[in-house]
Amino acid sequence: xxxxxxxxxxxxxxxxxxxxxxxxxxxxxxxxxxxxxxxxxxxxxxxxxxxxxxxxxxxxxxxxxxxxxxxxxxxxxxxxxxxxxxxxxxxxxxxxxxxxxxxxxxxxxxxxxxxxxxxxxxxxxxxxxxxxxxxxxxxxxxxxxxxxxxxxxxxxxxxx
Numbered sequence: 675x676x677x678x679x680x681x682x683x684x685x686x687x688x689x690x691x692x693x694x695x696x697x698x699x700x701x702x703x704x705x706x707x708x709x710x711x712x713x714x715x716x717x718x719x720x721x722x723x724x725x726x727x728x729x730x731x732x733x734x735x736x737x738x739x740x741x742x743x744x745x746x747x748x749x750x751x752x753x754x755x756x757x758x759x760x761x762x763x764x765x766x767x768x769x770x771x772x773x774x775x776x777x778x779x780x781x782x783x784x785x786x787x788x789x790x791x792x793x794x795x796x797x798x799x800x801x802x803x804x805x806x807x808x809x810x811x812x813x814x815x816x817x818x819x820x821x822x823x824x825x826x827x828x829x830x831x832x833x834x
Contacts, residue, residue, distance in 0.1 A: 703790045704745060712785035724777030725759045733778045755780045
């Protein structure tokens, strides 16, 4: 039996709207336009290579040689992401924080998926949920929290 998803077995409006659109969604995810936009973001972010050691600069040549094979593996659901390369960064207290670095290819795939799927899930997020959401800067989060807190205090204060 397939799970119905949602809370209490109920599908969200976003999930209902998305139902039956898998093929169209895959086409949009792997479209040249979406992949190019994803590549622009990955390239702009820079960063170190993953376990394969491939740099951002070497990636376009790699994709020219292997892009079709990778696209086919993704479409046939055979693609396996690479393990993360473990690194450590210094913390202010003198300790170290572990960091997992994905390959450039995995970053590209993650970004392409995020660009398309982000909108599907956006409407189901709480208005008070800010993690990993575009435009949800720390200042906006703090301002919204402060305003909500002041509203609660004002309500409680007048009730006393």
